[in-house]
Amino acid sequence: MNSVNKKKKLLITLGCSFTLGVGNWNEKSLTNDFYTDFELNRENFITQGWPNRVGKYLGYDKVLNLGLEGSANSTHVKTFLERILPMDLLEWEVLVIWMMTEPTRFSFYNGLQNTDYLPSAKSNKSPLEKAYLDEINEPLYSSLYDQVFYMKLMEQVCENNGYDLLFTSWNNSLQQLYKIYPSDKYIHKNWVDIKPKNSSYISSICGHPNEKGYELIANKLIEGINENHPKYKNESNKDIEWEWLGSRIEYPIDNKTLI
Amino acid sequence: MNSVNKKKKLLITLGCSLTEGIGCYGDLPENSVIEGKDYEKFRNRFHKYSWPSQLVKLLNYDKLINMGFGGSSTSGQLKVFMQKYEDEYFKDYEVLCLWCLSEPLRLSFYNSGHIENVQLTNEDISFTKGYLEQISDITIDPLLDQLFYVKTMRQICENKNWNFLAFHNDSMFINYINKLDKNDCWLHDSYFENMEKDYLSPICDHPNEKGYKIIALKIYENIKNKNYNLVNNENVNKIEMIYNGDSLNYKYLLNESNPL
Numbered sequence: 001m002n003s004v005n006k007k008k009k010l011l012i013t014l015g016c017s018f019t020l021g022v023g024n025w026n027e028k029s030l031t032n033d034f035y036t037d038f039e040l041n042r043e044n045f046i047t048q049g050w051p052n053r054v055g056k057y058l059g060y061d062k063v064l065n066l067g068l069e070g071s072a073n074s075t076h077v078k079t080f081l082e083r084i085l086p087m088d089l090l091e092w093e094v095l096v097i098w099m100m101t102e103p104t105r106f107s108f109y110n111g112l113q114n115t116d117y118l119p120s121a122k123s124n125k126s127p128l129e130k131a132y133l134d135e136i137n138e139p140l141y142s143s144l145y146d147q148v149f150y151m152k153l154m155e156q157v158c159e160n161n162g163y164d165l166l167f168t169s170w171n172n173s174l175q176q177l178y179k180i181y182p183s184d185k186y187i188h189k190n191w192v193d194i195k196p197k198n199s200s201y202i203s204s205i206c207g208h209p210n211e212k213g214y215e216l217i218a219n220k221l222i223e224g225i226n227e228n229h230p231k232y233k234n235e236s237n238k239d240i241e242w243e244w245l246g247s248r249i250e251y252p253i254d255n256k257t258l259i
Numbered sequence: 260m261n262s263v264n265k266k267k268k269l270l271i272t273l274g275c276s277l278t279e280g281i282g283c284y285g286d287l288p289e290n291s292v293i294e295g296k297d298y299e300k301f302r303n304r305f306h307k308y309s310w311p312s313q314l315v316k317l318l319n320y321d322k323l324i325n326m327g328f329g330g331s332s333t334s335g336q337l338k339v340f341m342q343k344y345e346d347e348y349f350k351d352y353e354v355l356c357l358w359c360l361s362e363p364l365r366l367s368f369y370n371s372g373h374i375e376n377v378q379l380t381n382e383d384i385s386f387t388k389g390y391l392e393q394i395s396d397i398t399i400d401p402l403l404d405q406l407f408y409v410k411t412m413r414q415i416c417e418n419k420n421w422n423f424l425a426f427h428n429d430s431m432f433i434n435y436i437n438k439l440d441k442n443d444c445w446l447h448d449s450y451f452e453n454m455e456k457d458y459l460s461p462i463c464d465h466p467n468e469k470g471y472k473i474i475a476l477k478i479y480e481n482i483k484n485k486n487y488n489l490v491n492n493e494n495v496n497k498i499e500m501i502y503n504g505d506s507l508n509y510k511y512l513l514n515e516s517n518p519l
Contacts, residue, residue, distance in 0.1 A: 109407075112399065145369035152345050156418050157418075251403065
């Protein structure tokens with residue numbers, strides 16, 4: 001195949017705030033209103049996060065970042081189905097990297113859009129989050145099996161569409177996941193803690209990695225890809241195109257219009 | 260292709276009690292109470308007279324795998340399917356996967372290594388209260404979750420090169436589904452409603468043997484009219500029927516390797 005016929009390379013990244021790049025604050029522009037600052041910094045999060053860094057290093061043409069703050073693993077799969085499957089990506093060679101989140105998070109549609117519940121969050125638990133903790137024995141271990149279920153679904157969906165898929169996670173539960181679900185799709189052959197620990201790599205505003213932290217995460221992911229999945233390495237590309245498609249889709253319907 | 264080279268035909272059915280065949284108690288009197296071990300004794304009979312067992316004969320298929328499980332949720336049904344058949348392609352068969360969707364107000368989580376189906380009509384469960392307190396539209400919101408699993412199953416079947424059809428056991432959802440998920444996989448009809456007393460079990464109000472026979476006939480007619488290519492016109496001598504709807508239990512296997 002000559003270079004004219006070569007498919008362009010698309011990296012799709014799935015995950016929570018760690019994939020969105022939360023923590024990459026432009027500290028000069030902060031207003032002290034967290035939610036305003038969050039929206040003002042969203043672009044900075046994405047451009048400085050690990051997906052664009054990894055995409056540039058691997059020489060991909062475009063990064064589609066589906067990261068969404070506070071989202072569950074089930075949400076990542078739902079977002080992928082809602083956002084990616086309707087797209088015509090025949091012109092692209094696609095690699096999906098899923099940075100899975102804390103496993104007890106779950107999601108349901110609520111008010112016609114998918115909504116996340118975080119039972120392990122430290123404060124302000126909703127009735128549904130409390131109920132999960134009441135009903136489920138050893139939630140961390142129990143929820144890992146739900147996580148495996150969603151991993152298997154993603155494997156099938158990606159295989160069906162001819163997309164390559166790699167797994168990783170910032171969460172320590174990945175150690176247990178290696179034991180209960182061995183797979184050659186993990187970026188690292190054995191568990192590697194990719195989450196920065198040193199305070200100079202962590203944002204003082206939100207506790208997520210900062211720019212240095214995301215560089216560290218990207219480097220660890222690149223090391224794993226180089227070592228275990230070298231076929232994804234191409235000539236690096238500094239001028240990468242990117243797009244964020246992580247926002248929630250609301251179904252534009254209601255009970256009255258449906259009947 | 261001549262008949263010698265034709266692939267055998269396999270029907271896989273997913274669903275809840277209505278697919279498992281619950282209600283086929285034979286001639287038990289109306290006030291009989293069936294619990295625990297007694298219930299287990301009837302399960303073979305349920306499977307024997309379920310609509311899948313009757314439909315497979317009408318379709319002239321060679322094999323049936325019925326995964327219907329009483330009280331299960333849509334997500335729980337898909338979880339069991341992934342436990343059992345994730346890596347199975349049945350390449351020697353032409354496969355039709357048929358999913359009878361249950362009441363959307365049922366959820367599932369893994370709990371201590373097993374799949375726990377939660378029926379949100381059971382108010383003794385704290386999850387019911389939490390869910391009903393938080394979810395704003397208990398008709399459409401749970402249906403959207405249900406449709407997510409159907410869309411995923413469609414992908415799985417496409418990946419395995421299987422045919423896939425689905426229908427809802429409650430026809431109230433047909434209009435909603437028509438607007439939310441326009442896809443040829445849907446068999447829209449009322450299979451389980453308006454059944455006369457003679458066709459229902461006096462013990463549990465599910466269809467009885469006669470009821471499931473009518474249901475199988477209606478589904479068959481619908482498939483024949485809409486998806487004629489899925490009907491086998493050659494008679495089959497022997498049908499293999501398997502029930503495989505019970506979930507596996509992954510009991511804390513963190514110190515063992517590859518339990519899944």
